[in-house]
Structures are given as structure tokens and as C-alpha cells.
Amino acid sequence: MKNLTAAILIALPVLMVSPTVMAASSDAVAKTVDVQFKKGASSANYYGKLKGIKYDSYTFYAKKNQKLSVKTTGGNVDSYLFNKNLSDSVNVGEYSSELDNQGYYKLPYSGKYELRILQPRSQASKGKTPPYWLELSIL
Template structure:
């Protein structure tokens, strides 16, 4: 009876080790966003390849406005916060945005903005350069 359990444990460990390196490589670049004194925005450049994503971390207060732009690139900006029920799609015309294209931040604290490729572009392994513009006020 111990042998089948042992085989299952070995299989689980093998699968975990096979999956974890891929998950660790999912993030391309992680940057912390800081604005110059007296400004409310900044621009960052980068490149996303395949299923990887670039991550931008910032701290903000409830009620502040967030505006994000990546131009015409096939990238999807997605916002995360520990208290959000689900990630927020920050693409232009997303229903999460107000009429001005801003997102009103619902919580104080640390947010993470990830730039992901569309599924078709990621599948092809394309390398997509971008310029991210971000404003918080």
C-alpha cells in the first residue's frame, strides 16, 4: 500500500518542479513606479515576449484616479490589488473605466499593473516593444 502513495508523491513532485520554473519566468521585468517631485505621471519602456509579462508596482490611496496607456500595441494592461475580487482590465473602453478613461482606485495600498500580450501574439512568441504611460492623481 505504501508503494502507490510513494509513486504519487514522486509524480506530484516531478510535476511541481516542471511547472515552477515556468511560473518563475512568467514575469519579465518588475519595476517600482516613482514620480518625479511635483508630477503625477511617468513613462516607461520595455518589451514583452511570448507569455511573459512586465510588472509595475505602485502605492496609491483610495479615491485617486489612475490612467494607463500603451498605445496601439497588442498588450493588455491588467491591475491587481490584494483586496480586489478580480483583476481589472485597464484597456481603453474597458467597462471598469469611467467616461474619461480613468479608473478610480478603490483601496489604499500596493497595486500591481501587468502588461500582457494578447493570446494570439503570445502564442506566436512575438516580442512586442511598448511605452507605458501612467498617471495617478
């Protein structure tokens, strides 16, 4: 019994994978989109549909101190921002504490960013396939 308890305690952290870790595998990419803004526009809109642990990747370039807004509607999805200089991903979803009072995230670096749209692990394991609409704005 002691061995079983020890094995469970060792395995438990591995089983409780965060969305950041879950989305770290390049095998999990469902689609990759280079974000394009129409001339004079500061926002772009996209549609996607997730399946399982796969995520959609949206890449874009921005300058330090620009403000990013990520709005998703439709299914239950999460939004995480990556940059090579960030120590960890940043939750930029609607209720994230990283956002200012207007719902913007101030970009700390100039360069290439990746926005990953994924579904919570609890939904992914149930085989959910949520559709979503994304509005990405940079001011």
C-alpha cells in the same frame, strides 16, 4: 469516440486560459518596476518589450478614490490591475468598461497595486515581441 469527446470537453476549459490566469504565475514575470514619480509629477513613462507569455510588472502605492490612467502605445498589449483586496484583476486598458468617461479607473483601496502589461495569448503563442510605451498617471 465517446471517450475522446469527453476528454476534449474536459480539457477545453483548461486550454482556454484567460489573460488573468496566464499572468498569475510568478515565473512569467519578465521585469518588475517600482513606479517612481518625479517631484511634483502625477505621471511616469516607461518602455518595454514583451516576449511570449512573459509580462512586465509595475508596482505603485495609491490611496482610495485616487484616479488611475494607463495609456499604452506601440504593440498590441493588455493592461491588468491587481491588488490584494480585489477579488479579480481589473482590465484598465483603453476600451475597458471599468473606466469612467475620461478614461480613469477609481482606485477602491489604499495600498500597493500591481499593473501587469502582457500580450494576448494568441499573439504570445505566435512568438510576437511587441514593444510598448506606458504612461501611468495617478490623480
